[in-house]
Amino acid sequence: MPRRPFLSRPSAPTDRLRRRVAARSERLITTRNVRRTLVSLVGIVGTPVRNQTGEDVGRLVDVVARVHGDERYPPVTGLVVRVGRRRAFLDAGAIQTVDHGGVTLRTSRLDLRDFRRRPGEVMLARDLLDHQLVDVDGVQVIRAADLYLAPVGDRLRLVGVDVSVQSLLRRLGPKALRGRPTPDRVIDWDAVQPFGDQLTTGPATVKLRTANRGLPRLRPGELADLLEDLRRPARQELLAALEPEQAADALEEMEPEELQALLREVEPSQAASLIAAMESDEAVDALRDLSEKERSEVLEAMSPDRARDLSELLAYPEDAAGGFMSTTLVVASDDKTAGQARELLKEFVEHRTEIDAVVVVDADGRLLEDLALFELVIADEHSRLADLLAVGEHAEAETVGPEANVREVAARLIDSRRSSVLVVDEDGHPLGRILADDVVDALTPDRGRLHFPRLFK
Amino acid sequence: VSTTPPVTREDDRGPSPERPSRPRQLWGRLPGRRVLMYAAIAGPGVIAANAGNDAAGIATYASAGSQFVYRTLFFMVLVTIALVLVQEMSVRLGTFTGKGIAALIREQFSLRLTAVALFCVLLANTGLVVSEFAGIGAAFELVGVSRYAVIPVAAVAIWALVLFGSYRYAERIFLVLSLAFFAYPVAAILAHPHWGKVATDLALPHFSASSAFLLLGVALIGTTVSPYMQLYAAAGVVDRGIGPDEYPSARLDAISGAVFACVISMTIIIATGAVIGGHGPLQSAKQAAEALRPVAGSGAELLFAIGLLGASALAGAVVPLSSSYAISEAVGVERSVSRRFTEAPLFLGLFTFQLVLGAAVAMTPVNLIKLLIGTQVLQGIVTPVVLVYILILANRRDVLGAAANGPIRRVAATLVVFAISAMSLLLLGQTLLGLL
Numbered sequence: 106m107p108r109r110p111f112l113s114r115p116s117a118p119t120d121r122l123r124r125r126v127a128a129r130s131e132r133l134i135t136t137r138n139v140r141r142t143l144v145s146l147v148g149i150v151g152t153p154v155r156n157q158t159g160e161d162v163g164r165l166v167d168v169v170a171r172v173h174g175d176e177r178y179p180p181v182t183g184l185v186v187r188v189g190r191r192r193a194f195l196d197a198g199a200i201q202t203v204d205h206g207g208v209t210l211r212t213s214r215l216d217l218r219d220f221r222r223r224p225g226e227v228m229l230a231r232d233l234l235d236h237q238l239v240d241v242d243g244v245q246v247i248r249a250a251d252l253y254l255a256p257v258g259d260r261l262r263l264v265g266v267d268v269s270v271q272s273l274l275r276r277l278g279p280k281a282l283r284g285r286p287t288p289d290r291v292i293d294w295d296a297v298q299p300f301g302d303q304l305t306t307g308p309a310t311v312k313l314r315t316a317n318r319g320l321p322r323l324r325p326g327e328l329a330d331l332l333e334d335l336r337r338p339a340r341q342e343l344l345a346a347l348e349p350e351q352a353a354d355a356l357e358e359m360e361p362e363e364l365q366a367l368l369r370e371v372e373p374s375q376a377a378s379l380i381a382a383m384e385s386d387e388a389v390d391a392l393r394d395l396s397e398k399e400r401s402e403v404l405e406a407m408s409p410d411r412a413r414d415l416s417e418l419l420a421y422p423e424d425a426a427g428g429f430m431s432t433t434l435v436v437a438s439d440d441k442t443a444g445q446a447r448e449l450l451k452e453f454v455e456h457r458t459e460i461d462a463v464v465v466v467d468a469d470g471r472l473l474e475d476l477a478l479f480e481l482v483i484a485d486e487h488s489r490l491a492d493l494l495a496v497g498e499h500a501e502a503e504t505v506g507p508e509a510n511v512r513e514v515a516a517r518l519i520d521s522r523r524s525s526v527l528v529v530d531e532d533g534h535p536l537g538r539i540l541a542d543d544v545v546d547a548l549t550p551d552r553g554r555l556h557f558p559r560l561f562k
Numbered sequence: 563v564s565t566t567p568p569v570t571r572e573d574d575r576g577p578s579p580e581r582p583s584r585p586r587q588l589w590g591r592l593p594g595r596r597v598l599m600y601a602a603i604a605g606p607g608v609i610a611a612n613a614g615n616d617a618a619g620i621a622t623y624a625s626a627g628s629q630f631v632y633r634t635l636f637f638m639v640l641v642t643i644a645l646v647l648v649q650e651m652s653v654r655l656g657t658f659t660g661k662g663i664a665a666l667i668r669e670q671f672s673l674r675l676t677a678v679a680l681f682c683v684l685l686a687n688t689g690l691v692v693s694e695f696a697g698i699g700a701a702f703e704l705v706g707v708s709r710y711a712v713i714p715v716a717a718v719a720i721w722a723l724v725l726f727g728s729y730r731y732a733e734r735i736f737l738v739l740s741l742a743f744f745a746y747p748v749a750a751i752l753a754h755p756h757w758g759k760v761a762t763d764l765a766l767p768h769f770s771a772s773s774a775f776l777l778l779g780v781a782l783i784g785t786t787v788s789p790y791m792q793l794y795a796a797a798g799v800v801d802r803g804i805g806p807d808e809y810p811s812a813r814l815d816a817i818s819g820a821v822f823a824c825v826i827s828m829t830i831i832i833a834t835g836a837v838i839g840g841h842g843p844l845q846s847a848k849q850a851a852e853a854l855r856p857v858a859g860s861g862a863e864l865l866f867a868i869g870l871l872g873a874s875a876l877a878g879a880v881v882p883l884s885s886s887y888a889i890s891e892a893v894g895v896e897r898s899v900s901r902r903f904t905e906a907p908l909f910l911g912l913f914t915f916q917l918v919l920g921a922a923v924a925m926t927p928v929n930l931i932k933l934l935i936g937t938q939v940l941q942g943i944v945t946p947v948v949l950v951y952i953l954i955l956a957n958r959r960d961v962l963g964a965a966a967n968g969p970i971r972r973v974a975a976t977l978v979v980f981a982i983s984a985m986s987l988l989l990l991g992q993t994l995l996g997l998l
């Protein structure tokens with residue numbers, strides 16, 4: 106509940122007190138009302154199912170809801186009830202009320218069928234409760250301690266996931282307390298990402314891809330955190346649900362060991378397409394961490410061009426400029442016009458973060474100048490690049506050889522005050538670019554120190 | 563295996579066209595520490611072997627040798643089979659589900675049963691922490707430093723090391739120190755044991771109904787098949803991203819690790835039995851160090867102390883970490899475990915609690931060796947409970963699919979768990995009757 110801004114005058118303490126009391130009682134009433142309308146899944150599982158006349162007909166085993174559907178809050182589609190020794194399915198239409206005392210049915214006649222999962226349906230207690238879910242709003246992996254149902258519109262729906270430790274303790278406690286909702290840390294179901302993999306019976310007909318409302322909103326770093334925190338089945342499903350580009354961005358943000366483990370889990374072909382979609386320097390880092398055999402498997406599954414590029418980069422030592430440069434370069438010969446160069450840039454939209462200049466080369470492909478984007482933008486559309494260079498109002502290209510180490514590169518960047526330096530070979534052919542952030546990465550000492558030591562390495 | 567030491571890369575420079583043509587760079591890009599790490603920790607196998615070699619393990623094996631000479635060897639053969647079966651199941655659970663054992667228990671059992679399992683893990687591991695601190699104390703007492711001075715310092719040091727320091731480096735130092743115990747196989751040969759007797763005791767069962775033998779038997783189970791090893795084995799394969807494809811090599815690693823651990827344990831029994839066998843129960847660490855005299859002569863005590871310190875300090879950090887991790891995983895806050903400590907109050911609390919309790923109990927003025935064996939008896943009683951969970955999980959087809967235990971493995975594993983449980987219950991019953 107939003108707290109009111111603190112506006113009170115210091116001279117009116119009673120006023121403040123009154124307001125606080127009012128806010129408190131309002132909160133209590135809300136909590137009580139919420140608690141009354143919410144039905145705790147833990148509380149109703151195992152309770153008796155009665156018919157209209159109040160006769161016990163069986164015990165509730167599980168609640169079935171269409172989780173992988175179009176609706177924001179999954180509707181309850183039926184109940185799994187144990188009648189005698191038999192487990193049967195009861196359609197939601199037969200339910201009169203559901204509360205902590207148990208389930209009351211609309212009719213006295215029971216129409217029992219064997220349970221068969223229909224598309225999108227999930228058994229809540231068995232497949233969601235106590236399993237890993239993703240909270241897309243809070244960007245975290247959670248384990249459901251309880252699920253809350255509430256009547257929304259005409260149907261009973263799954264509305265929230267309880268993740269508090271308090272709920273765990275309540276479930277350990279006496280039976281009377283078990284079903285009492287403790288809605289202190291509840292996550293709105295709308296923000297929760299379930300995994301189809303948790304359906305252990307029958308084929309999961311609706312996969313995550315259709316239900317990934319929240320995923321596209323997440324930033325690469327947040328996705329990386331989620332990928333690190335999930336266990337393998339859910340992790341692979343999340344990965345499969347992402348667009349290759351989005352997945353590659355997330356992988357670039359992962360801790361090296363986690364990335365290594367993840368690449369081992371997936372098929373070489375999938376690993377290859379993920380690595381191919383990563384920025385070259387990150388891709389090379391990822392490849393370096395794999396074993397020789399795994400690396401050649403992954404490279405073989407890649408397109409020959411990309412594999413050759415990456416292999417060349419792999420040949421440089423990890424700590425030399427050639428080893429951490431990015432090979433994405435926008436190269437234009439000096440007879441092109443500024444307009445043509447700008448056209449060229451459009452092909453590199455997906456690399457926008459690693460391009461801060463256009464490499465101008467002569468007819469033999471030797472570096473002439475590293476023309477900053479700003480210069481290119483203010484230039485007249487029809488003026489040739491050679492003419493722009495001749496004016497000489499721009500900074501000189503900063504270059505290093507592929508064998509230069511991190512400190513040399515850093516010194517260059519500091520001297521020139523540019524955001525990147527070019528890597529050129531002995532003949533002056535441009536090989537790649539090193540951005541300032543790559544240098545920061547390379548210079549930052551062992552990031553692991555700030556982190557929890559990995560237990561089982 | 564994914565854990566193939568990169569050292570071999572030098573050899574397999576095959577005809578692959580992408581291969582860089584400069585071999586020196588292959589070495590250059592391998593930081594020395596990584597080579598050391600791979601060499602030191604090849605797989606969960608070596609770690610399992612090391613787990614058997616911790617303070618309590620040494621005390622128990624040495625006590626077995628001193629009290630019953632070679633007569634517990636046949637029992638150790640059975641324990642080896644049990645360990646192989648159990649470790650294989652744990653690794654299988656890890657590879658095929660991609661989840662740790664605690665997570666699986668939470669997902670597959672009711673919350674109350676999960677709480678029971680985790681309580682047992684916590685109990686067993688806290689017992690183990692006690693024994694590790696006792697081991698550190700014993701190691702320093704051998705070189706004349708009072709344990710009352712050392713144990714608090716060690717507790718704070720381990721705590722700070724895991725929280726703020728470079729735990730990974732420390733882990734490797736401890737591991738190298740504990741390699742001193744590899745002197746035991748040599749000692750076993752140099753001590754000229756009666757090999758004929760060793761062979762018959764290995765092959766023929768010897769059971770005596772005396773409570774001392776039973777007690778030691780349960781302690782041997784407890785120290786060899788401890789719950790933390792199963793959690794560790796499963797988490798190890800999950801953490802390395804080992805999937806069903808690599809299961810055969812993961813299984814090989816688990817089995818060879820288990821066999822190796824037990825072979826080392828047996829050499830400890832043989833070495834101790836040959837040197838001080840028949841002297842009755844082991845009284846002090848000094849006495850246990852005697853077994854290394856054939857190797858190290860007058861340096862035996864120092865060698866023993868170094869090994870004991872390394873093994874105890876390593877396990878003293880790893881064991882509380884693994885139980886805290888298991889509980890966090892089951893509660894569902896493992897996220898914070900891989901993040902910073904300030905975000906993980908539950909984890910931090912459990913870790914601190916176990917260290918404090920362990921150190922405090924280890925400081926009580928009792929006979930160290932008795933304390934060590936006592937903690938192993940506790941382990942032996944708790945272990946069957948955790949094994950039952952693992953057995954049920956490994957039997958379930960909806961957890962492992964086609965990789966679930968088949969009929970033969972199911973019978974064998976059930977027998978093992980049943981036998982271990984029966985021993986523990988027998989001991990429990992005898993202890994309770996003795997109290998009356």
